[in-house]
Amino acid sequence: MTFKLHRRTMLRGLIGGTAIALPLPRLLGMLDGNGTALADGSPLRPRYLTWFFGNGADPAHWVPAATGIGDAWAPSAALMPLAEFKPWLTVCSGFNVVVPAIYAHKSAPAAVLTGAQAMQGGDVQLPSIDQLLAPIMNADTAFPSGLHVGISNVTGAGALDFNISFSGPNAPNPPNYSPAALFASLFALSGSLEPDPSLFRRKKLLDAVSADAAELRVKLGAEDKERLDRHLDGVDQLQTQIDATITGADCGMPIDPDVAYPDRGADGEITRARCQAFADLLVFALSCELTRVATQVFSCAACHAGYPEAGLGNVTFHEDFGHRLSPMGVDYGTNGFHTGVEYTMSCLAELLQRMRDTPDGAGNLLDNSLVYVTSCVGLPWDHRMDDFPMLLVGKAGGLFRGDIHHRAAGDSTSRVPFTVMKAFGSPAATFGDAEGMTGDAIPEILA
Amino acid sequence: MRRRARPSFDLPFGAALCLSPLLGCYTGVSGRGPGAADDAGSTGAAVDDGGTPGDSGEPGDDAIEVDAPTLRRLTRAEFTHAVTDLLGPVTLTTIEADAMQEGFFSVGAARVALSPAGVGAYELALDGATAEAFADPTLAAMRVACVPTGAADTACMRTSIAAFGRRAWRRPLTAAEQDRYLAVATDVATETGDGLVGLRHAVWGLLQSPNFLYRVELGAPSPEDDGRVKFSSFEMASRLAFTLWSTVPDEALLDAAEADGLATAEGVAAQVDRMIADPRARQGVANFVGELYRLWQLDEKTKDAVAFPEWTPTLKAAMRDELIARVQDVVFDAPGDFFALYDSHQVFVNNELARLYGLAEVEPDAMRAVTLPEGSPRRGLIGSALVLGLNSLPARTSATERGQFIAETLLCKTVPPPPPDVDVNLDDNDGGGGPVEHRTLREKLEPHRENPACAGCHNVTDPLGLALEHFDTMGRYRETDLGLTIDASGELDGVPFVDAAELAQLLREHPDAPRCLVDKLYTYTAGRLPFDNEDELLVAIEAELGAEDNRFDRLLHAMVTHDEFRFANPAGSVLAAEPSEGP
Known part of the structure; x- marks a missing residue:
């Protein structure tokens, strides 16, 4: 026998006061008269996303010719696919990875994501920037540690595995490569469904699992306790999501990737349609504040995948173009590398376009977000770590000026994520460790 | 920072390994017999948590602390094999990726924590798998000891939960654990009016428990063995099954454990011969x-x-x-x-x-x-x-x-x-445009x-x-x-x-080939690199391999029947960093 109850009956009758309140989508009606704060006077909370692509960029192709604000600068060839987002664009050039180059393909991505050296076996020493922000701005959402998605699932020379988000050493947040799976999660949370009795059964099971874990926990050493606690965080997150499913306000429906992009390619393939599918879903989740923190890895550090849609053949982009080892010669390699970077940026543009076109408060989602775009290397064929590719896109609710090319004179790359951290209200005085540590923000790029 | 006997190659390029033109990268096999201790950069280097290089050029300059046995999450392969053994051939959606460390997923499984999203992936995969396996009473009868006749058939549910739980968790459930999952089964059975649906939910929960998803092999101090940490018979059943078969134990192995038959070297050896002759050993070797x-x-x-x-x-x-x-x-x-x-x-x-x-x-x-x-x-x-x-x-x-x-x-x-x-x-x-x-x-x-x-x-x-x-x-x-x-x-x-x-x-x-194979299999089996003080053991296993005409099945036998496989060092034991063998 199954039974069906009206959503509100369910809410009151079955779980009553135990339901937790999740943030509602930020519609204009919920804001104050100016659209600059919530109706109760609390400030708008911006969203954050790390967008990572492997294999770096050629500064000659990437760095805009002129520096300055507004009309003073124009996008470079590599950034032309982002030209329509110039008002939201902060190009940070002239920053160098100052962490020693110990591990090819590891030291640099670890430095720009965590501010510290990599470990050969254990990936990173410190949490990545998104995981520093999550506790201060995302704890009350359905995905407290954020949403983490990926386009390519091809490995990269043993770099940081597939990961760009780390809660700490040996605690990665691996990307989800399946738009269909993410759609299913978000659809359940969208508030557009009648809650199902199976939700309550799932909660019972998770309660039993938590009880098992609590009994096991007391027998464990310190490191195992940490690992089990992280497992329990996941159990708690599921419980939260079930509550959110039951109580969530109606956000409308996320776009079903199987309907919109039936021919998008297999999970893990690099295609524009897969970028579009994830862009739809990320924008839905961020807009509805199901999470305020997310990461997207287009391709992992030193990724060995190919970019067939960019006309670059079924070869590994890393070898043939990143290292210019194509049998067609060095010039072909250089040009193909530039083509691949432009293609990569055009896939990023799919996300930015949807953010700009999604109303949020008095403006749009791009106004109220910040996207940190970076890579694993500078000029790839020499494994350079200077003049590193770093962009910030969006204004984070007015915290960032936008439309600026700021060029540093070889400053530490850590200054860029540190600036983001401080802008988002982190109380931390520094970011990173050892050579990579900084307490120096970049005032020029802030509003 | 705590120093641990977690041997590692975390040495920056240009540090110990490649400074000496004599040694170069040619460090040889770690700790192998006389003179091996001179190989700077062999696997014995103590390295602290921060990844800073230890002073590996001077072995013995530091005492190192040994890790206690740690939880190992089932690798994707182990999880798939185990679920298939428990539920039959079912479809499994993607679970979180394994982490490769020291060249093995089995080492990553002992170090890397699951992400919060990974817990949801398990829930989803096991939702589909249990629904498939319990789709009708005939199918379910192949997987559980008793199929409930109705929502009130509590005795049957209890029997099935006890038997399924023992196999999945590689040990009997405590009374409290049985009651916990019986409550799940009866609640859902009452709500849905269907005893089988209730039992399926209990099974879904048992498989989401850390007691299934992790290898809980912690051992207990044994007074008659100089206080060394000894694995229980049930823990031994789990260790043997995952090592030799890459899956959970079968009923025969659990029955042997129930009779405490795996507490002695002889008891273990008796099971090992049977297990290596079992077709599942092929799965284990293929996984290695x-x-x-x-x-x-x-x-x-x-x-x-x-x-x-x-x-x-x-x-x-x-x-x-x-x-x-x-x-x-x-x-x-x-x-x-x-x-x-x-x-x-x-x-x-x-x-x-x-x-x-x-x-x-x-x-x-x-x-x-x-x-x-x-x-x-x-x-x-x-x-x-x-x-x-x-x-x-x-x-x-x-x-x-x-x-x-x-x-x-x-x-x-x-x-x-x-x-x-x-x-x-x-x-x-x-790129100069000249002729290629x-x-x-x-x-x-x-x-x-x-x-x-x-x-x-x-x-x-x-x-x-x-x-x-x-x-x-x-x-x-x-x-x-x-x-x-x-x-x-x-x-x-x-x-x-x-x-x-x-x-x-x-x-x-090549004289290094046998020891290398022993070291690799040991690393895979232990979920970590060998400690320096285990050199003697590895030398002995290598000798046993040689005496058995280099047969891999005999190597497997040696690997799991030696005493060290039944014991662990207590957490915090302090060992000399220097390899223990004499010149």
Whole structure:
């Protein structure tokens, strides 16, 4: 026998006061008269996303010719696919990875994501920037540690595995490569469904699992306790999501990737349609504040995948173009590398376009977000770590000026994520460790 | 920072490993017998948590603290095997990826924490799997001891939960645990009016429990064994099953544990013989070599589609099947010297692979053993399409990757990562627009071996990999490289060889090969690199392997019947950093 109850009956009758309140989508009606704060006077909370692509960029192709604000600068060839987002664009050039180059393909991505050296076996020493922000701005959402998605699932020379988000050493947040799976999660949370009795059964099971874990926990050493606690965080997150499913306000429906992009390619393939599918879903989740923190890895550090849609053949982009080892010669390699970077940026543009076109408060989602775009290397064929590719896109609710090319004179790359951290209200005085540590923000790029 | 006996290669390039031109990367197998302690940078280096290099040049300068036994999350393969054993052949959606550390998923499984999203992936995968297995009473009857006749059939649910729980958790449930999952079953049964649905939910929960998803093998201090931590009979059942079968124990093994029959060396040995004779041992061995030879990486391996249209998913599957068949043959079908694998003339082919190997096609087209002609340049593991194709680039071979496979996987030599800022351009022209002058890979790699920053490692890898230049990036024989004569000669540890076939023979006879295999299997089994104080044990296991004519099934037997497999050091035991054996 199954039974069906009206959503509100369910809410009151079955779980009553135990339901937790999740943030509602930020519609204009919920804001104050100016659209600059919530109706109760609390400030708008911006969203954050790390967008990572492997294999770096050629500064000659990437760095805009002129520096300055507004009309003073124009996008470079590599950034032309982002030209329509110039008002939201902060190009940070002239920053160098100052962490020693110990591990090819590891030291640099670890430095720009965590501010510290990599470990050969254990990936990173410190949490990545998104995981520093999550506790201060995302704890009350359905995905407290954020949403983490990926386009390519091809490995990269043993770099940081597939990961760009780390809660700490040996605690990665691996990307989800399946738009269909993410759609299913978000659809359940969208508030557009009648809650199902199976939700309550799932909660019972998770309660039993938590009880098992609590009994096991007391027998464990310190490191195992940490690992089990992280497992329990996941159990708690599921419980939260079930509550959110039951109580969530109606956000409308996320776009079903199987309907919109039936021919998008297999999970893990690099295609524009897969970028579009994830862009739809990320924008839905961020807009509805199901999470305020997310990461997207287009391709992992030193990724060995190919970019067939960019006309670059079924070869590994890393070898043939990143290292210019194509049998067609060095010039072909250089040009193909530039083509691949432009293609990569055009896939990023799919996300930015949807953010700009999604109303949020008095403006749009791009106004109220910040996207940190970076890579694993500078000029790839020499494994350079200077003049590193770093962009910030969006204004984070007015915290960032936008439309600026700021060029540093070889400053530490850590200054860029540190600036983001401080802008988002982190109380931390520094970011990173050892050579990579900084307490120096970049005032020029802030509003 | 706490110092631990977690041996590691976390040494920056240019530090201990490559500073000395004498030692270079050629550190040899860790802790191997007299003089081994002089090998700076061998696996005994104490390294602190921050990844800063330990002062490995002076062994014995630090006491190191041993880790207690740790939880190991089931690898994806172990999870899949276990769920299949418990629920039958069910569809499993994707769960969180394994983490590779020290070359093994089994080591990553002991160190890396699951992400919060990973918990949801388990829930989803097991939702589908249990729904499929409990879709009707007939199916369910194959998986549980008793199928409830109705929502009120509590006694039956209790019986099934106890039996299923013992198998899934590799130990009996406590009374409280039984009650916990019985409450789940009866609540859901009452709500839905269906006892089977209730039981299915209990099973779904049992499989989401950390008691299933992690190997909980913690041991307890044993007063009659000098206070050493001893694994219980049930913990031993779990250790044996995951090591030998890559899955959960069967009922016979659990019954032996229930009678406390795995508390002694004799009791364990009795089960081990049975387990190695069981077909599931093939799954266990395939899983070990799958991790050791990185078979999983074949999926994503691409080749230039224009130059190598033969590189198809079916060819890749045949290459993988062949490698497993070669191993199964020497371990189970015709048990003999495992190192025959290194220089055998026997290959296994279907017609697609036969074409690649230049062999005749036959009807019907099925995987079969074929002996290559005497004098064939293709010999042994290093002549397999899998090893050749996996350790190559999309458009060309890689002597460095192939050499690294031989040096690291077969001989346990340490090859550190390349220094950053290297010029990796091996192209024929320099982009200057002049006529392309083709050079052999050997010629292109010369600069690496002349540059002191590169030579330490490339002198290890390149001569070995260049011996395989007669095989293209897919592993197909070629007489020349774009018309240029291939020089496949070289030397391995001072012994010259003229071609790949001779190198294969040298590998089979190499004095480091047995100890390397022992170290690899030990690392896989223990979920960590060996501690320095375990050298004596590893020497003993190597001796046992030699005494048993290098049979891998006997190596497995030795690996799990030695006392150390039944005991662990208590957390915080302090060991001398210096290897324990005398000069």
